[in-house]
Structures are given as C-alpha cells and as structure tokens.
Amino acid sequence: LSSGMFVHVRQMLHHMACADVAFLLESSPTKTRMVLWQMVDHDQQGEILEELPEDVKDSLISQMSAESLASATAGMDTDDLAYILRSLPDSVYQEVLQSMDTQDRHRVEQALSYPDDTAGSLMNTDTVAIRPDISVDVILRYLRIRGELPEATDTLYVVDKRDKLLGGVAITTLLTCDPNITIKKLMNQELEAIPVDMEDSKVSMLFERHDWVSAPVIDNDGKLLGRITIDDVVDVIREDAEHSMLSMAGMEDDVDTFGPVFKSTLRRSLWLTVNLFAALLAASVSSMFEGTLEQFATIAILMTIVPSMGGVAGNQTLALVIRGLALGHIGDSNARWLIGKELAIGFLNGLIWALLIFVVVWLWKGEVSFAILISGAMLVNLTVAGLAGAAIPLLLKKLNIDPALAGGMALTTITDVIGLFAFLGLATLVLL
C-alpha cells in the first residue's frame, strides 16, 4: 500500500466480500484505515459500515459528507441505519433524513424512538406477516409472486386484522406440510414474542437458551412490530463479553485497539487515577506504622506479599460472580448462599497459604516471629478477599453500578488495605 499501488488495491477491495473489507479496516492503524476507506466503492460502503464495531464506525462516519452518507445508507437494515443516524451531528442528520423517501424516513424515525440497548434497537421491520384463515397453497403462490425473502427468515408471522401476533409458521413446515391445510391449524400458537422494551442482554439470553434463529418483537398490546435475527444477537453477546473483560481491566468497551496514541492514553487515565488514590491509601496505612518500619527492614520487604495474594484470590471470586451475574445465574435467592460459600473458600485458602508462607518465611529469615505474623495476616486477608470478592459485585449490582467496571478496583483497595493493616498491625503487636 505504501508503495502507491492505489489502482491495484482499489481493484482488490472491489472484489472482496464486504465483511472481509470491514475486517481489514478494523485491523488497520488509523491513517491506513482512512486511505483504504477512500478507495472503497461507494455502493459497498453501507454494507461495510454495518459490519464495523462502533468505535471504528464513528471515526469513519465523522469524515463523510451528508450526501455520501445518504447514498451509503440507502439499502441498510433499519437497526443499523438508526444506529448511524443516532451518532451524527444534528445538521448532517437532518440532511441525510431529507434525502430519503417518505416511507424510509418514517421507518427510520420509528426505529430511532426506541432507546439504545433494548430489543427495539436490535429490531428489523422486514417481517413477512400472513393471515390465519388462508391455506398453505395460497401462501406458497403469494411468496412466489412476492419474490426474494429477507435474510435469515425462518418463520412467517401470523397476525390478525389489527396486526396482533397470533403465532408463527416455520418456513420448513410450509415445504413439508399438506398444501390444503389452513395456516390456523398449522401455526405454532406458543411462539414466544419479545416485548419491544426488553433489555438487549435479556434478548440474547433468550436466543441462547432456546436456540432461536429469529424472534418476533411486539408492543404492549401484542402488535407485531418487527423481528430480531441471530446475527444481531451474536453481536450483543460478543459486546457484552468484551465489555466484562475490558472493564475488569478498567477500560470502556468499544476501545479501538488501533486508534491514535494520544486518545488512547487519555482514555486509560481514569482507571490509573483511581488506582493512584488506592495505592496512596495503602501507603498511608503503612505510614501509620512508621515506627515499626524503621526498626525492621524485614517487615518492609515482606509486606507486599499479603496484599498481593489477597488481590489475586479476591479477583478469582470476583470474575466468577460477575460471570454468574451476567449469565443470570445469581439472583436474590442464592446470593446469600454464594457469599457463604466464597467466605468458606477464602478461609480454607487462608489456612493453606498461611501454612505455606509460614514455612517459607521461617526457612528464609530464620525467625519464627516473622513467620507467625505473616501467616496470621495471610489468613485474615484471604478470608476477607473471599467475602469481598463475592459481596462487592452483588452490592454494586444492587446500587445499579456495573460490577465489572468498579469491582476490581474496589476489591484491590480492600485487600491492599486489610492486608497491610493486618500485617503491620500484627507486627506492631508481636515485635514491639
């Protein structure tokens, strides 16, 4: 690319599948990405935008003019289009809306009215709805006249005159059943529908549990509004998983691994600020024992061990509990039981590691007093780590704070402070 073979690259891009171009853009540094984007065919741009993660999409959209955006978004799914419009500045937004025909504009304005992170924002309006009182034969003739069906259509939805959802008929059933039967007799009346205001993480849980390919979306009156397809759900699952992982390391999701250095540095500073306060808090705990420290260099050397072990043990519990909360396995009914269990594991861990560190320090330093005080502190800190690792995410969840984001820092602060306090406090008692 750097050697200037633009024509060649443009041709290559032209022949690649949109999903592959999106993947290439996502894996490129910012500058290369912009150059590549300029070379993409205009009628491919819409489909490629659909495939990109939010952060990368935003950076590309911000570089485009209103006209090219309007043409790029022409054939898009409603949910993706609504996403893009949501992220535009107001003036461009209006221009893009103006350039659409009335039907499309209405459809998009409807989609924009659903809050982000609900079933409505994942929904497409490309459902094929049929009436209950006609025969399969008529439906088959209708479909032949209608032509191509929307992607990932596995079910036709049966509605009454007021668009109320009555049930569904699988496409495979249409192919294998007797053509003279009426839809009413054939349809699955127990078809589960998704309320339009359901949270998107709940939607993905239902899809996973029931192995759905698509599911209908209804409003409060049971009226069919659209459908959600598995490809959008897979994105939600992936995003939720990444969110947990990244926020445990103190970062927002949708961080662009290949974004510019300066922006990346700024984005990571919040967590480091919080950690600095936590570390200073821990240091000020040590400073309460300044008298003890001056006399015993050994203590200074050993004192990092107990907090560090507590941090690791607590984070293990934390990761499990956060996953359990994310999957919906942990609720009010078993929360107390789980805290008890983790406290027990913490205590058991504490006994094991206290014994081990006792032997190690005794052999290393040759003084039994150091060994006793470090193992005592270890027992206290690992027990507290188990308790805190389970209780913190549950508490944060109750307070409506994301446990994956704030949990790790809260936990490390507690295990550092308790660890230092127990170790240095015992040292003051035993040695002075």
Add this chain to the structure above:
Amino acid sequence: LSSGMFVHVRQMLHHMACADVAFLLESSPTKTRMVLWQMVDHDQQGEILEELPEDVKDSLISQMSAESLASATAGMDTDDLAYILRSLPDSVYQEVLQSMDTQDRHRVEQALSYPDDTAGSLMNTDTVAIRPDISVDVILRYLRIRGELPEATDTLYVVDKRDKLLGGVAITTLLTCDPNITIKKLMNQELEAIPVDMEDSKVSMLFERHDWVSAPVIDNDGKLLGRITIDDVVDVIREDAEHSMLSMAGMEDDVDTFGPVFKSTLRRSLWLTVNLFAALLAASVSSMFEGTLEQFATIAILMTIVPSMGGVAGNQTLALVIRGLALGHIGDSNARWLIGKELAIGFLNGLIWALLIFVVVWLWKGEVSFAILISGAMLVNLTVAGLAGAAIPLLLKKLNIDPALAGGMALTTITDVIGLFAFLGLATLVLL
C-alpha cells in the same frame, strides 16, 4: 423444595421447557441440583443435558447408570452425544454404545473420531442433500413426502454422485423461485464450506463475519460430511469469551460457580502458588536494598505505589491485545506496529503519572529527593508496562501458550520487579 413437596416440584419440572430446567439446574447448589435431577422425567433428560455447560453436565453424568444414560441420549444430536460419550469411563461407554442400533452407533463412532475443538466436533450429520440435475418442482414434492426438516435448516446442499459438495440452495429461494427451473441453475456455487479439521474458534469467526445460520462441513476431498448450526457456534463464542475472562483471573473455564467448596478451593490454588512465587521474587528484589530500607521508612511506605500503577497500566494493554488476538485483528503484519504504539502510550502515561506523583509526594513528604526518585521509577515502570503488556501476549501466542491464562501473571511479575528495582535502585543512588 426443602419442605418436601416433591410431587409438586416434579409436576412443575414436567411442565417446564427443557432449556429452563437446565438453567434452574445450573443455578442451584450441588445438593439441590442432584435432588432436582432425580425428579426430571427420563425422556427429558437427554435434551436437558444438551443445554448444560460441561462442568455441570459431567457431574450429573457421573451419577447416572449406563441404562439411564443410553435412554436419555437416544434422541440427541450427534455432536452432543459424542461429547457425553467422550467424558464417560470406558466400561459405561461400551455399555451405552451396545444399547444403540447399528446405524446410530456408526454415526456416533464417526463423530468421536474428530478431535475436540475442531469443526468436526461441532458438526451434525442431519443435512438434506439434493442432486443438481433435477427441477425445483421435484424437490418440493420430495420434501413433502420426506416430512419434517432438521432444526435450523436454511439451506439444502447440492452434491454429485460421490457426495462432493457442489453448492447450496436456500430454502427461501425454493419458496420464491419458478418451480420449473433446475437446481443447477439456481444453486449458489460460491457457498463457502468449512473443512472438518478447522479450529472451532475460526469457525465462530466465519459465522460472525458472514452472519450465517448454518454452514456445510467437508473433508479434504470436498465431500459433504455434515453441517454446523449457529446455536452450537453461539456456545463456542460464549465459551471463548468466558475462557478469556476467567483465565485472566487465573481460573480454568467451565468452573462451576455453584460447585462444592473444597473442589473450588483446590482449583484456584495453582494461580495462587504462581503468585506467591511472583510476590516472593518481588520481595527478594527489595531485600537487595536492605541497607537503604533500614534508613528510610518513607521509602518502605512509598515503594508499593510504583509496582501497583505498572500492574494496572500493563493489564489494560494486555486486555486489549488479548481481545485483538481472539478476534483475529492482530497478526504478524501489525504486531510490531502495535508494540510500538503501546510503548508510546506507556511512555506518555509514564510522563503524566510521574509528574502527578512528583507533586503529591513533594507536598506530602516535603522532600524533593523522594519526589524525584518515585517519579523517575514511575516513568520507567509505566513504559516497561506498555511494552510488556503488548509483547507478552504476542510472545505467548507464538509459543502456543494461551495468552489469557499466563499473560496476567507474567505481566504483574515484570511490573512488580521492574517497579521495585527502579524505585529502590534510584533510592540507593540518590539517597546514599
């Protein structure tokens, strides 16, 4: 349940969907889970087992007799059945195989021959294959005689006489096209097929990128072996994500959040063992500076701050790079560039935080010398943290070690050792 209303609970379980029973079992403590499992209808057990995560499944299977296993597994998908058989002790395994009819046994033995974690282990053999030279009309009549199609069938596969895959026809196309056309003219010849030995994480990447509902699996000669459906792929995506998250906290995946205390404690001990060695290594770095420490209690108090900041900064980089590797965004072509970028962020971070800690320590301790040495150490450590956070996972990947599992510990050890070494080394130079 504890009040002994067994009949009532049994009836409730009978009326619940299998997926919901599985969810209930997964969210229950071990004892309750065993009691509930006894109450589940025998003909539902197979379907429920299919829905459970591996750890829970294993614990239930180990309690079942060969006969009840054979009857429970009767109607299962090939891939799930193969999984269960794989985890059985040899004697039970043979008994279960004996109890099947010849065709089923052959099918399962075939499935068992594919290694775990490849496309073969995800594959089902329930494909519907057709010939290229017949008309749509004939196919439609055939399907009507055949009756029900396998779940999540969205494509019929076109094969030649030797079962070689030629292409595919979407079911929706069959419904909307002219019935007199031949399959040959209709079929999608560019249908991408999955080689049976492809890694399962690659399979999930392809499904995500192309929004597939199902995809055909072929052997080395292009012969159609079966198909993979999106529901199994969603499980792979979920498992991979959980694996990353849990192994960053030093735990195996398939850890059962509700398993027994003692087993859980043992499982978590490996990581704590490693961490203890890391902490002792850090402590032995401090002990090299024992002379310095004895004279300056302040140093002992401040010395935990630099390693702690390095740990957080490095883990942020680590999480991003591990995600990038998992999504396939990072390869040989951009690895060097990424290391450079993370090094730059590390240095920039180092400057910012060195300045900040300089001011804080100066104000707190009133001596400029302490402030200088802690900010110098901070700059060094955060730069190293950026470099290590990017380089460690890439290096581990090259060595075929899972970066999510070993990365965090390797990183923390490096940032602890470098942090202490820089801080105490500078202290020795500046203050003595």
